[in-house]
Amino acid sequence: MSEKDFIANHPATIENGNFQWSAPSNIALVKYWGKKANQIPANPSISFTLNNCKTITKLAFAKKTETGNFSFDLLFEGKPKEDFKPKIQKFLERIEVYCPYLKQYHLTIDTENTFPHSSGIASSASGMAALSMNIMSLEKALNPEMSEEYFYQKASFLARLGSGSACRSVKGSVVVWGNHAEIEGSSDLFGVALPTKIHDNFSNYQDTILLVDKGEKQVSSTVGHDLMHNHPFAEQRFAQAHENLSAIKTVLETGNLEDFIKIVESEALTLHTMMMTSMPYFILMKPNTLEIINRIWKFRNETNIPICFTLDAGANVHVLYPENVRATVLQFIKDELLGYCQNGQYICDVIGTGSIQL
Ligand code: PMV
Numbered sequence: 001m002s003e004k005d006f007i008a009n010h011p012a013t014i015e016n017g018n019f020q021w022s023a024p025s026n027i028a029l030v031k032y033w034g035k036k037a038n039q040i041p042a043n044p045s046i047s048f049t050l051n052n053c054k055t056i057t058k059l060a061f062a063k064k065t066e067t068g069n070f071s072f073d074l075l076f077e078g079k080p081k082e083d084f085k086p087k088i089q090k091f092l093e094r095i096e097v098y099c100p101y102l103k104q105y106h107l108t109i110d111t112e113n114t115f116p117h118s119s120g121i122a123s124s125a126s127g128m129a130a131l132s133m134n135i136m137s138l139e140k141a142l143n144p145e146m147s148e149e150y151f152y153q154k155a156s157f158l159a160r161l162g163s164g165s166a167c168r169s170v171k172g173s174v175v176v177w178g179n180h181a182e183i184e185g186s187s188d189l190f191g192v193a194l195p196t197k198i199h200d201n202f203s204n205y206q207d208t209i210l211l212v213d214k215g216e217k218q219v220s221s222t223v224g225h226d227l228m229h230n231h232p233f234a235e236q237r238f239a240q241a242h243e244n245l246s247a248i249k250t251v252l253e254t255g256n257l258e259d260f261i262k263i264v265e266s267e268a269l270t271l272h273t274m275m276m277t278s279m280p281y282f283i284l285m286k287p288n289t290l291e292i293i294n295r296i297w298k299f300r301n302e303t304n305i306p307i308c309f310t311l312d313a314g315a316n317v318h319v320l321y322p323e324n325v326r327a328t329v330l331q332f333i334k335d336e337l338l339g340y341c342q343n344g345q346y347i348c349d350v351i352g353t354g355s356i357q358l
Contacts (some may be wrong), residue, residue: 001189003136007097007153010142012104018060019137023129023159023248023355025121026168027207027310027318029264030244031271034228035238039160040188042228043241044178046248050207053115055126059134061105061283062096070096072107091128091162099135099160101142102148109134111249113153121209122221122312127161129155129169133355155345155355156190164225168229169193173354174198180245198278199255204323204350208333211345214289215317219275219282221313227278237274241267257306257322264320268310275313288340292315295322305329 034042064071070092074085086167088109092102115121136155142144152170160167160177168175168191175351176183177191185192228234244263251259275282289311296309296319307329309322319337321329330348338344 001153001187003189006157006189008101008139008143010098010101012063012101012138012142014061014063014138014141016060016062016105017138017141019059019134020056020353020358021130021137022054022056022135022358023126023133023169024050024352025123025126025173025349026050026165027312027320028165029248029267029310030241031267031312032164032177033225033271033274033313034231034234035152035164035225041162041164041178042175042234043238044183044186044245045168045241046174046176046194047165047356048205048207048351049169049172049175050349052120052349053113053209055111055113055123055130055345056091057112057127057130057134058108058110058112058357059131059138060108061138063104064106067103070103070107071105072109072269075108075110078110086357088131091131093163095135095158098154098294099139101139102135105138116345121211121316121347122314124163125159125169127167128166129159129355132156132158132162132166133170133357137357140227153190156192160190170355173351174202175354176245180242182246182249191280194249194252196249196253198252201255201257201322202252202351206319206321206323206326206329207349207351208319208321208330209347209349210292210317210319210333210337210341211343211347212292212317212341213286213337214342214345217284217314219284224275224278224282224313227280229272231274231278233274233277237270247264261300261306261308264310265308271313272311284314285311289315291315291340292337299332299336303328307332 028047032045156167156170174194175191180186
């Protein structure tokens with residue numbers, strides 16, 4: 001598939017209607033950090049799709065007479081939210097060439113998250129994925145012949161143009177984004193479900209998200225990605241991501257949790273190393289992030305329970321572990337880790353299946 005395969009030219013034959021989709025967040029195991037023009041990733045990445053942290057978006061559309069501009073209202077939890085509008089406007093402009101029919105409609109986008117607002121959990125992945133699913137429902141209504149494969153590929157393609165990692169939130173449960181020699185069908189343009197059987201060790205794999213710092217990030221991921229241009233270690237890092245993706249693919253098939261932990265924790269620390277070694281340099285981890293990491297390592301050494309951490313572009317810690325140790329790990333989290341969370345806040349999530357039409 002190439003970009004031009006995603007250009008639609010269907011007449012806007014429907015007067016009005018509405019759709020509603022939910023889409024989850026995702027957590028990368030091999031990280032995407034660095035991009036080329038048009039949201040093309042500098043290296044391939046792989047993530048677990050989550051289940052509980054999600055965005056629910058309703059899209060209502062009604063034919064209008066003036067078709068020169070985008071026209072939309074944006075509601076967050078039922079109330080107008082002007083400060084979200086520029087991001088949506090920019091997204092619509094980016095996808096205009098692929099979805100020209102959108103300008104024929106007035107859109108009402110009504111969105112809410114299942115996780116607390118400003119919890120430090122980014123809603124851009126789930127939000128852009130949920131909106132893209134709705135747009136594809138509209139496109140499918142205009143072009144009922146569309147195949148299911150194309151529907152999901154284009155939804156992921158559009159989500160990517162909203163926020164790179166959002167393209168991994170359309171499907172579950174393990175999604176690859178970016179060309180990789182050993183993963184058939186992998187693409188820089190959209191995410192694909194890992195086309196191999198995942199070992200039972202990873203069924204219902206748990207992700208407990210510890211909310212260490214809920215404040216605004218000092219450096220946005222857009223700026224962070226950009227700092228990978230002319231970064232002294234960029235080429236090695238991109239090559240390493242390809243190697244780690246090969247290795248984790250095997251691990252996901254064989255269920256080797258020891259190797260899983262090594263790759264996942266190394267990826268998290270490498271991501272933050274890239275931040276600390278860019279120019280200008282920056283640190284998104286907080287002292288409590290490091291306290292939590294050290295306590296996880298101590299607990300793992302003492303108990304042999306295969307628990308590990310990963311980080312995204314922030315201070316929060318994702319604690320990953322198999323379902324069969326859930327009770328023990330949750331007790332450990334409550335006893336030893338919640339003290340390092342802002343207001344003791346955490347979210348229990350689990351690997352999930354992707355977007356759902358409501
Ligand atoms: O999708 P963006 O542009 O917000 O970038 C997200 C990057 C990381 O979360 C740090 C890593 C990843 O692969 O999700």
